[in-house]
Amino acid sequence: MITIINGGTQGLGEAVARKLVEDGGSTGLVLVGRSADRGQALADELTGLGTPSVFVAADIGESDAPGMVVKTCVERFGTMHGVVNVAALTTRATLFDDTPEHLDRHFAVNVKGPYFLIQAAARVMIETGVAGSIVNVGSTSGYGGQPRLTAYSMSKGALAIMTKNLAYALMRHDIRVNQVNPGWMETESEHHTQMTQDGAPENWLEMAAPTRPFERLVQPWEVANAIAFCLSPDSGLLTGNVIDIDQTVQGAGEPPLPGSEETPLL
Numbered sequence: 001m002i003t004i005i006n007g008g009t010q011g012l013g014e015a016v017a018r019k020l021v022e023d024g025g026s027t028g029l030v031l032v033g034r035s036a037d038r039g040q041a042l043a044d045e046l047t048g049l050g051t052p053s054v055f056v057a058a059d060i061g062e063s064d065a066p067g068m069v070v071k072t073c074v075e076r077f078g079t080m081h082g083v084v085n086v087a088a089l090t091t092r093a094t095l096f097d098d099t100p101e102h103l104d105r106h107f108a109v110n111v112k113g114p115y116f117l118i119q120a121a122a123r124v125m126i127e128t129g130v131a132g133s134i135v136n137v138g139s140t141s142g143y144g145g146q147p148r149l150t151a152y153s154m155s156k157g158a159l160a161i162m163t164k165n166l167a168y169a170l171m172r173h174d175i176r177v178n179q180v181n182p183g184w185m186e187t188e189s190e191h192h193t194q195m196t197q198d199g200a201p202e203n204w205l206e207m208a209a210p211t212r213p214f215e216r217l218v219q220p221w222e223v224a225n226a227i228a229f230c231l232s233p234d235s236g237l238l239t240g241n242v243i244d245i246d247q248t249v250q251g252a253g254e255p256p257l258p259g260s261e262e263t264p265l266l
Contacts, residue, residue, distance in 0.1 A: 002028040002080045003231065004073055006060050006117055007087025009033030009042055011187040012137065015220035016084055017042065019228045021051045028077045029053040032060060032069050032087070052077075060087050060113030061105065070120035079128040082231045083121045085114035085136045088155075090189075092148040092197050103151045110155035115162060122166075122175055131174035133231045136163050137223075138181040140246045147258075156181075160242050167240030176239035178230045183246025184208075186217040213247040 003020060007013040008031035020026040029051055033039045039055035046053040056072050058065040073080050089109040093102050118134055125132040138156045139145075145153025160179055167177035184190075186205065194200040201207075209216050223245050229235050230243075244250065 002077045003082035004030045005084045006032045009039040012220045013086040015224040019224040026051050030073045032056045061108035066117035083134045106151040106155045111158045134177045135227050135230045136179040138179045140181050140183045164240045179242045180226050181244045182223045
């Protein structure tokens with residue numbers, strides 16, 4: 001199985017790549033990201049473990065990036081069987097802080113890039129007779145989200161609609177499209193965001209974990225397991241589904257009320 005992982009050089013994307021190599025059956029990976037040193041090092045490591053891997057330096061939010069990624073994959077491997085859209089922008093802004101440029105950037109990276117990557121990949125899958133599987137990584141914030149994540153939440157809501165729409169459009173071509181929505185996940189990127197954007201203390205994780213029902217944050221490996229399952233033939237006819245991996249149940253329990261610290265937006 002040849003798989004493109006958009007955002008595959010760190011965090012969840014790296015976890016997905018390692019899971020596919022660990023499971024066996026992966027005959028090639030294309031890792032897409034902006035960090036050349038990190039991406040090439042990971043590609044070299046996974047190649048050394050027996051899975052030929054290529055790093056493509058690209059910002060998926062740029063208009064020419066999706067086509068270039070797919071072209072690179074075809075030149076190296078001939079086709080692809082899977083696409084995973086992990087890369088996302090998560091910068092903060094409330095309604096009154098936001099700018100058109102900030103909102104546009106969120107939709108470019110979180111929606112437009114994945115959409116046109118799927119477009120280019122699906123064309124190749126159909127031309128080469130591949131029964132493909134596409135997995136988009138959304139977020140439980142896509143159901144509504146937090147006041148400081150409005151642009152992000154909007155983009156992830158759009159991604160869920162795109163997932164269902166394309167699943168229906170592509171099913172007659174034997175291409176499945178699903179989405180996995182992680183909740184609050186423990187990653188290097190989240191630590192950086194907590195420290196640089198949210199003003200959290202160094203030990204924020206120690207304080208956050210006990211507040212969760214399972215007394216920990218979601219781990220990348222468990223989200224990667226779900227993504228690998230969706231990619232594999234083991235998931236059968238699964239398509240058009242949005243799978244939450246979180247510590248809440250949408251629609252159950254008392255509806256949340258805004259805390260006093262969230263109420264002021266000005």
